[in-house]
Amino acid sequence: MAPYHRISDPWSYEQEEEDHYGPGYEVGSYTKDYNDGPYDGESDLNVNSNPEGKPRILLMGLRRSGKSSIQKVVFHKMSPNETLFLESTNKIVKDEISNSSFVQFQIWDFPGQVDFFDSNFDCEMIFGGCGALVFVIDAQDDYIDALMKLNLTVTRAYKVNPNIRFEVFIHKVDGLSDDHKIEAQRDIHQRANDELMEEGFDSVNLSFYLTSIYDHSSYKKTLLQTFITDSNEALDLKLVCELSDVQNDETTFKPEMSHQIFGENESIFGYQNLKISLYYTAGKLNTYLGMTYKAEVDPKQFDGAIADDVMGAISAKLPPGYMTNLDDFVATLNKEQTFKPFGDLLSTYSINKGSATERHFQLYSCTIEETGFRSYHERLQTFLLWYVDAASFIDVDDDRWRFYLIFEKYPCDGGHRYAICGYATVYLYFAYPNKTRPRISQFLVLPPFQRLGLGAELLNVIYRSFLKDSNILDITVEDPSDEFTRLRDFVDAQNCKKLPSFSKEKLHQGFTAEMVDEAQRDLKINKKQARRVYEILRFQATNLSDLEEYRAYRLDVKRRLNIPYQKEASDYKKLQKALNAEELRSTLSTSTKEQRIENLEKQYQTIENEYRHTLERLAASQ
Ligand SMILES: Nc1nc2c(ncn2[C@@H]2O[C@H](COP(=O)(O)OP(=O)(O)OP(=O)(O)O)[C@@H](O)[C@H]2O)c(=O)[nH]1
Ligand SMILES: [Mg+2]
Numbered sequence: 260m261a262p263y264h265r266i267s268d269p270w271s272y273e274q275e276e277e278d279h280y281g282p283g284y285e286v287g288s289y290t291k292d293y294n295d296g297p298y299d300g301e302s303d304l305n306v307n308s309n310p311e312g313k314p315r316i317l318l319m320g321l322r323r324s325g326k327s328s329i330q331k332v333v334f335h336k337m338s339p340n341e342t343l344f345l346e347s348t349n350k351i352v353k354d355e356i357s358n359s360s361f362v363q364f365q366i367w368d369f370p371g372q373v374d375f376f377d378s379n380f381d382c383e384m385i386f387g388g389c390g391a392l393v394f395v396i397d398a399q400d401d402y403i404d405a406l407m408k409l410n411l412t413v414t415r416a417y418k419v420n421p422n423i424r425f426e427v428f429i430h431k432v433d434g435l436s437d438d439h440k441i442e443a444q445r446d447i448h449q450r451a452n453d454e455l456m457e458e459g460f461d462s463v464n465l466s467f468y469l470t471s472i473y474d475h476s477s478y479k480k481t482l483l484q485t486f487i488t489d490s491n492e493a494l495d496l497k498l499v500c501e502l503s504d505v506q507n508d509e510t511t512f513k514p515e516m517s518h519q520i521f522g523e524n525e526s527i528f529g530y531q532n533l534k535i536s537l538y539y540t541a542g543k544l545n546t547y548l549g550m551t552y553k554a555e556v557d558p559k560q561f562d563g564a565i566a567d568d569v570m571g572a573i574s575a576k577l578p579p580g581y582m583t584n585l586d587d588f589v590a591t592l593n594k595e596q597t598f599k600p601f602g603d604l605l606s607t608y609s610i611n612k613g614s615a616t617e618r619h620f621q622l623y624s625c626t627i628e629e630t631g632f633r634s635y636h637e638r639l640q641t642f643l644l645w646y647v648d649a650a651s652f653i654d655v656d657d658d659r660w661r662f663y664l665i666f667e668k669y670p671c672d673g674g675h676r677y678a679i680c681g682y683a684t685v686y687l688y689f690a691y692p693n694k695t696r697p698r699i700s701q702f703l704v705l706p707p708f709q710r711l712g713l714g715a716e717l718l719n720v721i722y723r724s725f726l727k728d729s730n731i732l733d734i735t736v737e738d739p740s741d742e743f744t745r746l747r748d749f750v751d752a753q754n755c756k757k758l759p760s761f762s763k764e765k766l767h768q769g770f771t772a773e774m775v776d777e778a779q780r781d782l783k784i785n786k787k788q789a790r791r792v793y794e795i796l797r798f799q800a801t802n803l804s805d806l807e808e809y810r811a812y813r814l815d816v817k818r819r820l821n822i823p824y825q826k827e828a829s830d831y832k833k834l835q836k837a838l839n840a841e842e843l844r845s846t847l848s849t850s851t852k853e854q855r856i857e858n859l860e861k862q863y864q865t866i867e868n869e870y871r872h873t874l875e876r877l878a879a880s881q
Contacts, residue, residue: 348371535550
């Protein structure tokens with residue numbers, strides 16, 4: 260059996276070597292362990308020094324190949340099991356290693372998806388001052404893509420700096436049988452070298468090593484992995500109308516995200532077959548939180564690893580009064596019939612009219628002063644955690660908040676009950692000098708009620724509630740998600756279509772002040788959005804098989820997209836006057852004209868796609 264290097268070993272080796280070889284040998288000793296021939300660390304150090312005089316090692320390789328894990332286990336004593344929770348690296352992480360005044364160097368841990376063709380990737384700087392490049396390949400994965408990236412990386416780096424040492428780590432071999440390991444090493448070695456030869460890089464020398472952050476305890480890791488649950492999978496949400504809903508899987512809906520509670524990886528550690536239940540009664544939103552699991556991790560068995568506090572993490576976000584006993588929760592269902600929506604009824608909306616499945620919805624608006632609404636809202640807003648990125652709970656004591664709620668009014672026991680479907684919050688900003696500019700802040704339609712047209716209805720109701728007020732300037736949206744942008748485009752396009760200034764003939768004449776004025780006056784749509792709606796409706800009015808007409812449309816959109824570039828160009832002229840050529844180069848990553856045109860085209864295509872979706876929806880709604 261070929262022994263493989265447990266990655267932490269080279270480091271301890273290095274420390275032993277330090278006394279032996281004296282200062283300045285650090286990079287050499289790190290690589291020497293893997294090489295057969297004698298190695299002159301001193302001379303390498305001179306060649307590879309970076310401006311701060313510290314040798315630099317680069318860690319590169321595909322995503323999830325294990326680069327950061329290696330770095331953390333080897334140099335920061337992280338236990339291998341903890342690496343399961345490492346987040347993907349999204350920028351170059353530079354780490355100064357200085358275990359003593361002699362052993363000093365830098366490790367640069369790269370994100371898995373570096374793009375050498377990106378103009379921000381400065382090959383000269385990165386490879387120029389580098390001593391060794393460690394390329395990590397996940398041996399447990401299909402390594403064809405990794406080999407392609409290895410080739411690209413090595414050839415790029417070699418052209419800039421032929422003195423770099425290339426170390427290829429065939430990594431995660433703990434999961435491979437002995438035969439498999441040998442075969443993987445042989446195969447990777449051969450393919451990588453053959454490819455370099457074919458491309459004429461005969462003199463590039465790659466060294467290969469079988470590596471793992473796990474010692475002989477790989478079985479532990481496998482076991483440990485069975486204690487990791489996807490938090491989105493584990494959580495069941497429900498709006499309970501009647502007792503049978505509790506047992507009925509069809510009433511369960513899932514979160515779209517849970518990183519705000521369970522961290523970036525959206526995973527929970529410590530349980531097998533974990534199920535978390537977060538149930539609300541459909542009207543009053545009385546809340547139940549519970550969890551079940553088959554097994555919990557035993558800290559004695561797993562280096563002291565303890566299970567995550569799931570109940571603690573969720574309950575920290577719930578207002579007091581939630582229940583952890585399911586019977587207590589079920590008992591509250593009989594109070595649902597007394598529940599009535601808050602505030603003023605603004606609008607009603609029905610679907611499947613005239614059929615047996617006809618459903619009725621009601622839209623209300625209210626302020627926090629409405630009796631009982633404050634504590635109701637505290638429960639309602641907890642849904643944001645699972646559906647709105649970077650959700651924050653608002654300060655309801657500020658009296659400029661307005662709340663809009665949708666309820667379904669459904670028949671029950673010979674009477675009617677209400678179920679919450681979604682809601683929105685709007686903040687009334689001042690607009691200088693004496694106007695108000697409402698801003699839609701949060702907007703949510705709960706999953707069981709999505710795709711019924713309720714989002715469009717809610718948005719229209721918000722608009723309508725402000726239309727007649729001449730103090731309202733226009734309506735804005737805070738940090739809209741892509742989904743909300745689609746909804747807003749659809750609703751605004753539908754409404755603007757009815758305005759005279761957006762008639763087909765006028766659309767072909769370009770974007771005008773008349774459109775801006777009319778959209779603002781009649782619909783409270785702001786200028787930026789009016790421009791977007793103009794582009795959508797003009798696209799609809801454009802005959803795409805008429806090449807001239809289509810081209811005129813594209814140019815019109817691209818001219819708008821080009822405005823930031825024009826600004827950049829005028830900034831550039833100013834800088835040109837102030838800086839010499841050298842300074843100018845280091846200040847700006849000037850893009851060429853071709854790149855700019857290519858970028859514009861890409862941007863245009865993205866936008867055209869978005870517009871097509873909106874138009875499809877418009878067509879379907881007619
Ligand atoms: N089995 C096994 N898993 C490993 C080993 N090294 C790392 N891993 C796991 O591989 C996964 C990815 O590790 P990272 O260190 O985040 O990978 P990376 O290359 O830095 O990923 P990016 O930052 O996305 O490029 C983690 O779940 C680690 O626990 C190893 O030697 N054996
Ligand atoms: Mg990483």
